[in-house]
Amino acid sequence: MNITKEQIDELNAVVKVAVTKEDYQDKVETILKDYRKQANIPGFRKGQVPMGLIKKQYGKAVLVDEVNKLLQDNLNKYLTEEKLDVLGNPLPKQQDNFNWDAEDFAFEFELGLAPSFSIDLKSKDAITHYKIVADAKMIDEQVERLQKQYGKLISKEVVGKTDEITGTFVNEAEEIDHKTTLELDKIKDENALKSLIGKKAGEVVTLNTKDLFTEDYLLGSSLGISATKADNLEIEVSFTIEEINERELAPLDQEFFDKLFGKDVITSEEGLKERIKTDSEKQFEQQSDQKLLNDVTEHFIETTKFDLPEEFLTKWIKTTGEKQLTDDEANEEFKKSEKGLRYQLIEGKIIQENGIQIQFEELKDFAKGFIKEQMAQFGQLDPKDEELDGIAARVLSNQDEVKRLSEQLMSQKLLNLYKEKANLTSKEVTYEDFVKEVYG
Structure with a gap:
């Protein structure tokens, strides 16, 4: 089998695959012999059906199947060995005069190639990183809500x-x-x-x-x-x-404090307000971080310029879905997915250039932390490590959960990278002002 590549331009190429009889003959013959052993055809004893009849009945189907397997395996191997960064999957080119009755075959596949581009984490324009604080008004309102709840x-x-x-x-x-x-x-x-x-x-x-x-x-x-x-x-x-x-309203006494946080954890109104401030700002940090992640994402999409093999991707979208789309439908789908595709390429490059990886032990610890937070919501504040290990093992046996947790952990690693290397400016705001400024 011979595979060659013809570069059309920076974003498009054609791979040509030449398959000879020697590439597939032994495998096809072996399969047909197995068919002959198992074939039940009226007029012939089992295993005694003439090979000519077997070839006539099954030969072309077996040939087509084996050649396609050869193509798939060798094309994937070629793309890996040549380190070709392709978008989507190779698309077979239509060949009007193709003949499966021939002994040698020639196939062509269109490739859409990932563009070359660079990313500067330290952008010229600073990105706002909000620090949301719990002000006195919010803390007082929360104290009153708790007093009402326990009143x-x-x-x-x-x-x-x-x-x-x-x-x-x-x-x-x-x-x-x-x-x-x-x-x-x-x-x-x-x-x-x-x-x-x-x-x-x-x-x-x-x-x-x-x-x-x-x-x-x-x-x-x-x-x-x-x-x-x-x-x-x-x-x-x-x-x-x-x-x-x-x-x-419940009085601000020790009985009230103990109901909220356990015996003698909080012993004064000042201590209660400080605890509320700390807990609230920890929750706000998650919203602030998500806002930062969104803003950095949008920034990279807007400032990182590169072309995509649009014609190839539109054709790929048109032909590889559950149903074949019209040209207009495929163009519309490309427009919808273009922004996400651009960020996938940008994110992949950031991950590669900064050597970001997820090790299994990291993922396990991340899962245990997530499980511990969930248990705390139901009053289990100090679970044993053996219990966490057991639950984490069950969670990580589910591939959907592994994917979800891996994505969350990767987002956290990217966020830490942006905090360290991106050009950020800190802005302290109350939660009320944050909502007004961010959501209008």
Whole structure:
């Protein structure tokens, strides 16, 4: 077998494969002999069918199958040995006069080649790395939420401005009939608030769902409908008041601190606020890091210029999916995937040039850390290492989980690299300002 490459341009090449009878004959003959031993054809004893009949019946199918296997194996080997960085897969060129009855065959495959480009991690323009801090206002609000959560409910006769009301929302046309508890300090609509204050159990109030709550997500949960259905919902609903309660805040005493964090872990209001600040900023760091990763990704895509073998990739997209696409559909799919493909190439180059690798022990430790965080959410704060090892082993036996965790660990390694080498400027903001600045 002879394989040669014809370079069309920097991004495109054609590989030519010449297959001779000597390349496939022995294998084809062996398979046909096995077929003869097993063949059951009327008029002949098993194993005694003439080879000519076997060849006539099965010969071409076996030939085609074996030649295709040879092509696949040798083409992949050639691409590896020649260190050709290809995009997609080789595409066979159409040959109108191809003849499977010949003894020697010639095949041609189109290749799309990865472009050459360079990446400068230390860009001229600095990328903002947000440091989100928990300010006094946020900490005080969190303390009050905790006091409410652990406080006492005191029954009331009449609705007050800061009370909690249990009742049922109804709208027959939208099939809404849902019992819920409303915190009046979460009501945004002033007219709705006025209509509720002063009411007693048993009374019915009509409310409009548009801008009813301070947070959009509250509408769906309060009405018992999906977030999708609740989005931009503007209807009138009746609300029947069933129970009115005032929540008395839990005192900031040692019993309260122990309920939150365990005995004597926190012993003062100042200690509580410091713990809340520390825990909140740790959570904010994850959001800040994700924002940085997104911004660095966008920066590299915008500033790293290179061409792609667009015609080849469009043809590859057109022919290699579950169903063959039209030219217009393939062009549209290429446009959708181009940005992702560009970043895959950029990320791959960054990983290669900086020698970033994932070792199994690293992945195992990463999985154990993830499992430990999950267990902590369910109150298991100090699991034994043997238990973590066992769970990690089960998780890592699942290839989908291995892929997911590997991607997360690689993202963390890239993030650490960017923090070390990229041109970053730190900006300290409150969470409220971060949300306004980043999400508008």
